[in-house]
Amino acid sequence: xxxxxxxxxxxxxxxxxxxxxxxxxxxxxxxxxxxxxxxxxxxxxxxxxxxxxxxxxxxxxxxxxxxxxxxxxxxxxxxxxxxxxxxxxxxxxxxxxxxxxxxxxxxxxxxxxxxxxxxxxxxxxxxxxxxxxxxxxxxxxxxxxxxxxxxxxxxxxxxxxxxxxxxxxxxxxxxxxxxxxxx
Amino acid sequence: xxxxxxxxxxxxxxxxxxxxxxxxxxxxxxxxxxxxxxxxxxxxxxxxxxxxxxxxxxxxxxxxxxxxxxxxxxxxxxxxxxxxxxxxxxxxxxxxxxxxxxxxxxxxxxxxxxxxxxxxxxxxxxxxxxxxxxxxxxxxxxxxxxxxxxxxxxxxxxxxxxxxxxxxxxxxxxxxxxxxxxxxxxxxxxxxxxxxxxxxxxxxxxxxxxxxxxxxxxxxxxxxxxxxxxxxxxxxxxxxxxxxxxxxxxxxxxxxxxxxxxxxxxxxxxxxxxxxxxxxxxxxxxxxxxxxxxxxxxxxxxxxxxxxxxxxxxxxxxxxxxxxxxxxxxxxxxxxxxxxxxxxxxxxxxxxxxxxxxxxxxxxxxxxxxxxxxxxxxxxxxxxxxxxxxxxxxxxxxxxxxxxxxxxxxxxxxxxxxxxxxxxxxxxxxxxxxxxxxxxxxxxxxxxxxxxxxxxxxxxxxxxxxxxxxxxxxxxxxxxxxx
Numbered sequence: 001x002x003x004x005x006x007x008x009x010x011x012x013x014x015x016x017x018x019x020x021x022x023x024x025x026x027x028x029x030x031x032x033x034x035x036x037x038x039x040x041x042x043x044x045x046x047x048x049x050x051x052x053x054x055x056x057x058x059x060x061x062x063x064x065x066x067x068x069x070x071x072x073x074x075x076x077x078x079x080x081x082x083x084x085x086x087x088x089x090x091x092x093x094x095x096x097x098x099x100x101x102x103x104x105x106x107x108x109x110x111x112x113x114x115x116x117x118x119x120x121x122x123x124x125x126x127x128x129x130x131x132x133x134x135x136x137x138x139x140x141x142x143x144x145x146x147x148x149x150x151x152x153x154x155x156x157x158x159x160x161x162x163x164x165x166x167x168x169x170x171x172x173x174x175x176x177x178x179x180x181x182x183x
Numbered sequence: 184x185x186x187x188x189x190x191x192x193x194x195x196x197x198x199x200x201x202x203x204x205x206x207x208x209x210x211x212x213x214x215x216x217x218x219x220x221x222x223x224x225x226x227x228x229x230x231x232x233x234x235x236x237x238x239x240x241x242x243x244x245x246x247x248x249x250x251x252x253x254x255x256x257x258x259x260x261x262x263x264x265x266x267x268x269x270x271x272x273x274x275x276x277x278x279x280x281x282x283x284x285x286x287x288x289x290x291x292x293x294x295x296x297x298x299x300x301x302x303x304x305x306x307x308x309x310x311x312x313x314x315x316x317x318x319x320x321x322x323x324x325x326x327x328x329x330x331x332x333x334x335x336x337x338x339x340x341x342x343x344x345x346x347x348x349x350x351x352x353x354x355x356x357x358x359x360x361x362x363x364x365x366x367x368x369x370x371x372x373x374x375x376x377x378x379x380x381x382x383x384x385x386x387x388x389x390x391x392x393x394x395x396x397x398x399x400x401x402x403x404x405x406x407x408x409x410x411x412x413x414x415x416x417x418x419x420x421x422x423x424x425x426x427x428x429x430x431x432x433x434x435x436x437x438x439x440x441x442x443x444x445x446x447x448x449x450x451x452x453x454x455x456x457x458x459x460x461x462x463x464x465x466x467x468x469x470x471x472x473x474x475x476x477x478x479x480x481x482x483x484x485x486x487x488x489x490x491x492x493x494x495x496x497x498x499x500x501x502x503x504x505x506x507x508x509x510x511x512x513x514x515x516x517x518x519x520x521x522x523x524x525x526x527x528x529x530x531x532x533x534x535x536x537x538x539x540x541x542x543x544x545x546x547x548x549x550x551x552x553x554x555x556x557x558x559x560x561x562x563x564x565x566x567x568x569x570x571x572x573x574x575x576x577x578x579x580x581x582x583x584x585x586x587x588x589x590x591x592x593x594x595x596x597x598x599x600x601x602x603x604x605x606x607x608x609x610x611x612x613x614x615x616x617x618x619x620x621x622x623x624x625x626x627x628x629x630x631x632x633x634x635x636x637x638x639x640x641x642x643x644x645x646x647x648x649x650x651x652x653x654x655x656x657x658x659x660x661x662x663x664x665x666x
Binding site for chain 2: 039042053066131135143153176
């Protein structure tokens with residue numbers, strides 16, 4: 001090759017090299033930019049999620065406090081056994097206060113009222129025991145609401161109270177299925 | 184805090200033609216120098232000096248560079264006394280450079296040189312300056328050896344350093360250092376060196392000729408100090424000088440370097456301020472950027488790496504961190520379902536709490552409002568707030584009072600006496616009442632419950648009581664339950 005041809009080839013090689021370098025650089029930059037955009041999106045999502053979780057700190061504290069007060073973990077309640085367990089817990093609470101347990105009747109509750117069942121409980125015992133029972137039923141570890149309470153003199157046992165309570169057991173599953181957070 | 188461990192003592196060196204002596208603290212070392220035909224150190228010789236000095240200096244990596252005072256031999260050194268016109272401080276360097284360029288065979292940029300202003304011999308229009316200069320390659324060669332040993336060298340002339348040992352240093356005398364194969368002679372007038380000469384070996388020495396030639400006809404000194412010599416040599420020299428010049432030996436321990444001792448003395452006295460320091464004073468090339476400079480290359484490389492990192496780190500972060508972040512985010516999203524559970528639980532528990540009827544509060548209000556002697560036969564309450572009771576009170580006034588108290592408690596929205604009839608024995612009043620308690624929002628502001636005093640009283644009563652678990656103070660005395 002003549003020197004002129006050699007120079008031409010050299011310039012051509014340099015030109016192609018520069019073109020390839022620019023082309024490859026541009027492609028690499030585009031690739032990097034795409035990855036970076038994705039990453040930024042992820043970071044933004046992570047920040048939003050973190051903020052959302054942070055907002056739940058207060059709610060968690062309230063839930064914890066309420067669970068401690070009621071001695072109850074709603075997640076641990078089983079629909080199939082909660083009525084039996086609650087009935088047993090009511091009787092134990094009554095007997096713990098010196099109460100003599102009388103007839104107990106269970107009945108399914110109204111489906112529309114978020115209630116699982118109702119228990120009618122009768123018993124007799126001292127005044128202090130009756131008041132204590134009302135107090136203890138709130139914290140036996142089950143979602144109980146005393147629908148009605150009736151106190152009267154026990155004609156068979158002077159000085160004792162006859163108590164008739166209708167207790168409703170709430171259906172936690174209905175809160176789960178509704179699921180729409182309103183708090 | 185004591186940071187003395189960070190500092191290290193200075194190193195003092197004398198670099199001759201064929202030896203290098205170093206002293207630090209109380210330790211010293213002597214290394215032989217191996218030079219080529221051109222007078223420069225050979226590669227092997229440089230390596231040996233560097234390794235020997237590195238071991239001697241023993242600088243820890245956390246310590247800064249150690250200052251090294253180096254006294255170099257007179258070989259190739261020019262000493263000039265220049266007279267300059269008085270000029271401002273800014274222009275002085277420029278004038279001095281011009282004068283050096285005129286007086287010396289090499290340009291100032293090719294020299295390592297130093298100067299000292301002399302306070303004698305000048306007039307109002309001129310000033311005397313002493314200049315010592317040597318080829319800058321000499322200094323740079325030594326600097327290249329010393330820098331890898333962790334030293335920061337400053338260079339001066341060994342011949343001038345020795346003069347710090349002579350009493351007095353500002354006298355008019357000659358100083359002769361006797362080396363293995365050459366002698367260094369310096370002539371001083373009132374402490375100012377006026378001439379420096381290298382003489383051949385002592386045996387061939389026509390010292391007086393050399394001194395008189397070096398000093399010139401006007402030199403009026405009559406004393407010559409010797410270093411590196413012994414007493415016998417002093418007598419020989421004195422004999423050769425025919426007693427015309429007094430000879431004295433400067434006290435230096437055998438094997439010790441007079442130049443190093445002089446350097447140490449100067450540093451101890453005034454931190455070496457009187458030393459004539461030789462420096463490479465090449466003019467910085469204004470506005471020119473030489474990228475091929477070996478000193479610049481590492482910095483350029485570092486700058487390039489930093490710029491590359493600066494530009495590419497966001498992209499590298501995205502490439503490297505994205506998989507980790509995506510995995511973590513997926514786990515968090517999976518856990519997000521638990522947030523809905525928390526909402527459900529909170530809803531449920533709040534609902535449960537708000538649905539709890541205030542039976543105990545109602546009993547407390549009834550008990551507190553009932554007058555003494557009241558008897559309740561039955562009491563019925565439900566969660567909708569309806570309350571009905573049957574009982575007996577002593578008279579109608581008590582019924583009215585009881586009702587007023589119930590209303591005044593703020594707990595009930597309505598209280599009605601459905602029936603009030605005298606008992607058959609006319610000793611009391613049969614009573615049938617109904618009431619409705621207020622909704623939860625209206626009751627929120629009420630302070631219902633026993634006071635601290637009542638709680639304490641109930642506790643005291645409870646000590647003797649059996650069974651129960653009754654909340655304290657919930658049933659104050661005054662109510663007679665049916666018999």
